[in-house]
Amino acid sequence: MTDDHLMTFMNTAESAGGAERHASWTELFFDLVVVAGVLQLSHLLHEGPTAADLALYVLLYLAFWIAWVCFTVYGNVEGDRAWTPGLLLAMLGLAVMVAAVPGIRGTRHYLAFVAAYVFLRWLSSRFWRRGRVVMDWPVAQMGLGVLPWIVSLWVDAPARYWLWALGIGFDLLAILANAGGHMLRGAQEWAERLVRKNGDHGRPVIEAAYADVPHLMERLSLYVIIVLGEGVIQITTVAADTAWDVHLAAAALGSFALLSGLWSMSLLNGFGGIPKTGRGDLPVRLALSLHCLTTCALASVAAGLGLALAHPHDPAANGVRWLLCAGLMVYFGVSVLAAAVSGARWQSVLGWALPCLLLLSALGFFARHLGAGWLIWALATAVGWQLVFAPGKRGSLREHASA
Structure with missing residues (x-):
């Protein structure tokens, strides 16, 4: 048989x-x-x-x-x-x-x-x-x-x-x-x-079911949009209950810039909500594994932004600072792995990823006296670096939509 x-x-x-x-x-x-x-x-x-x-x-x-x-x-x-x-x-x-x-x-x-x-x-x-x-x-x-x-x-x-x-x-x-x-x-x-x-009578049929990849990536991307939307809710909710001044405005604008950059990395320059800078799409099982890490990191960053904005005049607490820095480090780590798996050159990957990881480590260890607004803008700068210098970036979702 x-x-x-x-x-x-x-x-x-x-x-x-x-x-x-x-x-x-x-x-x-x-x-x-x-x-x-x-x-x-x-x-x-x-x-x-x-x-x-x-x-x-x-x-x-x-x-x-x-x-x-x-x-x-x-x-x-x-x-x-x-x-x-x-x-x-x-x-x-x-x-x-x-x-x-x-x-x-x-x-x-x-x-x-x-x-x-x-x-x-x-x-x-x-x-x-x-x-x-x-x-x-x-x-x-x-x-x-x-x-x-x-x-x-x-x-x-x-x-x-x-x-x-x-x-x-x-x-x-x-x-x-x-x-x-x-x-x-x-x-x-x-x-x-x-x-x-039992012989050929009642022979069982074994089916191997595969995902509809474009549809599944759309669902995963919608999930990322929901997580980033929660970040916007965190910002607006805290801003509504905090005295409005230049410190709050700076921290809120930095938070919005940070979330916008993450949106661009995940969706416009990503695959299924995963930041990616390689030449090919990711295998489904790897995309799913990385998606759980990416969204967990994004959700923790969103929560951290809300906590930092609650006290815009003061340096972020140690736990909040590390929540933001560690969340972005995981997110950038996923982007490095996704880029390597999808065909990007390691030299290019390290060129845009390593400075950001070093900056986040320095902020986590040494920025305990840095104001909340300055910290958030430093994090936004790291995301901006990734957007500007990431090699081979492209809009995977738009390519799927036009395919």
């Missing part, structure tokens, strides 16, 4: 007749939960933030992002065949996770968060037919990453948080290790065993 008899490859872009797809009304409505999620998660950083606060923020953010992507990929692959009531139920589950964030250190809230996360992972796996392997997002059909979350229901903090980190680590490793290929071979072997046992 040949693999052709056992396996049917499916590419949703081809199955749709090559027609260009855009986010549907259902998908746009589903993405509204991201607005609430990013806003609530930012509250974890409003009390300092300390290293423990930031670590918990990253854990909860990645859990929220993974749950969101599970259903985003489902809608992307299935298209018009996606089960709308299931997506609405997933939206409700994500809303429960979001509502549990402010009191996550309390018993009831953390139980609700874990229960909602485990339920969403179970629900997303039930949407896929047996014998169908999602190549670009194998996490949708893998339960190993959920097990530590289940065990954490009987474990106290801080060990509970280490279990959460372990579960997320399993999922991210599965993406990077191309677990979809291993799952596909396992499904083929399962089908071959059934055929040897």
Whole structure:
């Protein structure tokens, strides 16, 4: 028996007749939960933030992002065949996770968060037919990453948080290790065993499902716009409650310049919301992995801007300064990795990335007496350097739109 008899490859872009797809009304409505999620998660950083606060923020953010992507990929692959009531139920589950964030250190809230996360992972796996392997997002059909979350229901903090980190680590490793290929071979072997046992009658069909790349990149880009929009909300909300003077004006204008630069890097000169300066587009599984880092960094920068603007006359607190600097360092680090993977020359990459990383390190260590406005404008300058000197920049989204 040949693999052709056992396996049917499916590419949703081809199955749709090559027609260009855009986010549907259902998908746009589903993405509204991201607005609430990013806003609530930012509250974890409003009390300092300390290293423990930031670590918990990253854990909860990645859990929220993974749950969101599970259903985003489902809608992307299935298209018009996606089960709308299931997506609405997933939206409700994500809303429960979001509502549990402010009191996550309390018993009831953390139980609700874990229960909602485990339920969403179970629900997303039930949407896929047996014998169908999602190549670009194998996490949708893998339960190993959920097990530590289940065990954490009987474990106290801080060990509970280490279990959460372990579960997320399993999922991210599965993406990077191309677990979809291993799952596909396992499904083929399962089908071959059934055929040897039962003969050709009832031969199972193994499907390899692939993402509609332009549509998925559009969804990821919309997510980035939501995160950057939260940054604008942070600025305007704080400005409305702060005395208006030249210090606030300078800090607010610097914040807007910073967010505008990040928007340009991520979308006009990026791929799926990922800053990129190479020649080719990124593999889907790598784009998804980098997207979680990029958006987490952008969300932390947005929260940091709100905290810095609350005291425009004073130097930013140590935790706030490091939140801003570290967030941008992660963001620039992603851009370096994406550029290298997509074909940029290392000499060019280091030429535009290294000065920015050195500046951010210097600001983090030595700028404790620098005023909030000066700090924000220094960060905006680093982003401006990236925009001006990044090699081979191009507008990937516009190219997709005109393709």
